[in-house]
């Protein structure tokens with residue numbers, strides 16, 4: 001099964017993002033826009049994993065999450081992949097707040113994935129919520145600029161989800177496990 005690990009913005013924040021995004025969607029209907037309720041902050045993408053691996057992943061990742069404190073975050077600003085917005089494929093909303101702790105959490109979970117025998121990326125972690133994708137590279141600069149004023153309410157992320165992604169499925173994403181961040185955990 002195809003798996004990833006993510007943090008979700010609360011529904012109030014998802015609604016604030018959507019308020020900002022909906023006028024842009026109307027202007028650029030050719031892009032594939034993510035659904036408001038599906039927008040998430042991926043911590044690690046695991047890819048295709050045999051179902052038999054899931055109990056070990058659940059145990060190792062749950063233990064890792066418990067070593068990290070809840071995170072104070074807000075959705076703020078925007079960006080594209082690749083960074084050159086003139087020929088980009090992904091438009092995203094950025095995240096501010098406990099970015100350093102978020103990155104430590106992501107790298108900790110990558111380690112847990114590797115210890116479970118899953119090969120995960122070694123690229124720098126770029127926290128983002130995907131808003132739209134294009135099949136081909138296109139100029140996303142104007143959309144990105146229009147999102148620069150995006151600033152959500154602050155929120156505290158208290159849990160992390162292991163999610164199954166079903167391409168073409170409904171629902172698109174399915175929660176496999178939920179782990180609580182630990183209020184008294186210190187970094188590292």
Ligand code: ATP
Pocket residue numbers: 002004042044045121130133165166167168
């Ligand atoms: P779709 O692929 O249908 O456009 P999606 O990207 O949301 O939708 P998945 O490809 O299953 O669905 O990806 C699940 C999550 O993992 C998304 O947040 C996606 O951005 C992220 N992701 C997917 N592939 C990678 C990758 N190679 N490296 C890092 N993150 C990835």
Ligand code: MG
Pocket residue numbers: none
């Ligand atoms: Mg994808």
